[in-house]
Amino acid sequence: MEYWIRRIRTLVSYRLFTWVILGLVALMTFLLLFSHVRIEKYDIQLFSVADETIRSPKTIIDTRRTDIEQERAASEVNEVYVYRPEIVDNRTSLVSSIFDFAADFNKDTTESGEQETAVTDNMLKNLRDALSEDVSEDVTAEIDDSIFEMLLIASDNELERTKGILVNQIEASMANPINQTDIPAIKDRLEERLSSVAIHEDLKKASIELGRFAIVENNIFDEEQTEARREQAREALDPVQILEGQVIVQEGYLIDRDIYRQLEALGLTTNDETIAPFAGLVLFSILIMLVLYFQFSSWTIEEEKKQNYLTLVSMIFLVSLGLMKVTELVRELDIPHVQYLFPAAMAAMMIRSMINTRLALVVTILLAASGSIVFNDSITGSINVEIAIYFLFSGLAGVLFLSYTKQRTYLLRAGLFVALANILVVTSIGLIENAQYSLTDWTVYLLFAVTSGVLASVLTTGLLPLFEAGFGILSTMKLVELSNPNHPLLKRILTEAPGTYHHSVMVANLAESACEAIGANGLLARVGCYYHDIGKIKRPHFFIENQLNQQNPHDRLNPEASRDIIIAHALDGAEMLKKAKLPKEFVDIAEQHHGTTLLKFFYYKAKEKGMDIREEDYRYPGPKPQTREAAVISVADSVEAAVRSMKDPTPEKIKDLVQSIVQDRLKDGQFNECDITLKELEIIKNAFCETLNGIFHSRIEYPEFTKTTERKKEA
Incomplete structure (x- = not known):
C-alpha cells in the first residue's frame, strides 16, 4: 500500500493528493449513508386499509x-368586562339636568306673581329644545312628553326633593357592575323602591320612568383585552x-x-422527491472532510508522513463505516438491538495504536455522528442519539484504556474494559429513559455490549499488522517487538560486535531519557539506538569498542582508508536495515546519527602527514538529523563514547563535556534541518548529565582489611 501511495504522489502534488483522498472520503460517506436519508414513498389512498405500519x-x-x-383554547377564555364608574356620574348628571331644566320652564310668571296651572305648548317646546341642545344625550326621543308635563307643573321644592331622591336611588342601583343581562332586574328593583317613596303621584310616575331610563350597563365588554387574552392562550399552547x-x-x-x-x-402520499435530506447529507459529508482536513493541516510533520497518515485514517474510517453498514443490513433479519454489536472502539484503538490519541478521538466523534444516521430504527432521515452516545463512549474507552499500552496482548485487556464501558452506557441509557425492558431485552443488550468490546480488540489485533505493514507505520507495539534481543540483527550485533551492542544500549538509555524530557518519542529513540550502528558488524574490529586488548588496525592504515571504513558504517547500516525491511525511521537514524560531522582524528592525522586534503572529504555524507529523535541520538552517541573514554569522570567533567559537544554540533550547523529549539537543547543536556551521573556515580572505597577478608572467604 505504501508503495502505491508513493507512486501516486509522484504523479500529483501533495495538495492535490490530499484533496483527492478527502474527496473520496466525502463521496463514500455520502453513498453509504444515502439510503438512510431518502424518505420512503407509499402508495396510499384515502379510506383504504394500510398494508404496513x-x-x-x-x-x-x-x-x-x-x-x-389553539382556537379551542381561545374560546375557553372568558370575555373581559371593565367596570366604568363614570357612567354612574353621567347618568345621575343627566337626570339632574332634566330636573333643573324643568324647574326653569315649569311656570309662567305674571306681573302679579301668580302661577299658571296649565302647561302651555311654549313651555313644553322650550324644555324639549333645551334638553335636545344642552345635554349629551337626546332624552326627548326616549321619554314621553307626558313625563315632561308632570315635571313642568311641579313646584320647585317638589322638583328638588324628587331629584334628590331619584339621584340617590340611581347611584345605589348602579354602585355595582351591571351587565346587559342584569338591567331588567335592576330597573324593576329601582321601580319598587321609588313606588314606596312619599312624593306626589305624578312625580313618582315621572321618577320611575326617568329612573328606568337612567339605568344602563356600566360593566363594559373590553374587546381589546379579551382578544389579547385569547391570543395569549393561543401562544401558550404548544404546537401539536x-x-x-x-x-x-x-x-x-x-x-x-x-x-x-x-x-x-409528512410528504408520504406523493412521489415528489425533496432535495433537503440529500442536501443535508452532502453538507454532513463535507463537514467530515473539512474536519479531517483541518486536523491534518495543523499537524507539523513532514508532508509525506502526513499524507500517509491521512490515507490510513481515511481507510480505517471507511472500513468502519462499511462494517457499520453491514451490521445495519443484518438487522433486516429481525435481530433486535443488533446495532449494539458494532465494534465501535475498533477504529479508535487502531488509530491510537498506530498514530496518536488526538486523531483517534476525532475519528470516534465522526463515527458516532455517522452511526446516528445509519442506525435510525428504519426511520429514514432521522437521527438516533442513543446509538451516537453509545459509540462515542465506546470509542473513548478504547482510547483511554489503550493510552499506555506497549504490547499487543494489552489489546485484549483493553477490549474487556471497553466491554465494561459499553455495559455501563447501555444500562445508564435504559435507566435514564425509564425503559420497560424485559429480562430478555436486558440480556441481549448486555451480551451485545460485551461482544462489541471483545470484537473490537480482536479485530484490532488482527488488522493492526496489516495496516502497519501496508502503510509502513511504526507503532508503539511494533517498536516493542523490534526491541526484542532475539531479532536477527540484534543477535548478530550482540555476537559479532558485543562492544558496539553495549555502546548502543548505553546510547539508548541517554536518548530515551532526553527525548521524553522534551516530549519526543522516547521509545523510538531507544529502539532506533539499538540499530543505529548495525553497519559496524561488517568490520567490527575497526571500531575501538570491539578491540578487546587488540592492536588498533587503523595504526597500519593511512588516514584515507580509515576514513572510508569509519564513514561506511553509517551507509552500510542503512543498507542492511533496508534489506531487512525495517522501518524507514530506523534507516533515517542510521544515516543521520553522524550528520555531516567531521572525522577530526583522521582529518588532522592526514594534515600532520602533509597530505593535500579537503575538510569536506573527511565529513560524513549525512544527511543532517531531520527529526528531534535523530538529533538527540547523534549527540547521545558522541557523549557516551566521550564519557566512556574519560578517566575518573565527575559530575563537573561530565557537564563540561556535554556542554562542549552540544555547542560544537550547534556551531557546526548539525541541528539546522530539524525542529529542535535552544530551550530543548538545554533540557537535553540536563537529561544527559542526570543519566550519566547515575551511571558513573562514585563508589565507596572498601578498607583493606575488608578486601583481605573477602579473599579468604573466596579461598
Missing part, C-alpha cells in the same frame, strides 16, 4: 391540529407535533381523513 420519518408541526387546539418515529397508522387499519392529512403533511 407507517411511522413518521421526521418531527413536524401538525398545523391543522394546532390551529384547532407529529413526532419522529410516531406510528401514523397501524397495519390493517383504515386510513381516514385525519390520518391521510398527516401523511400528506
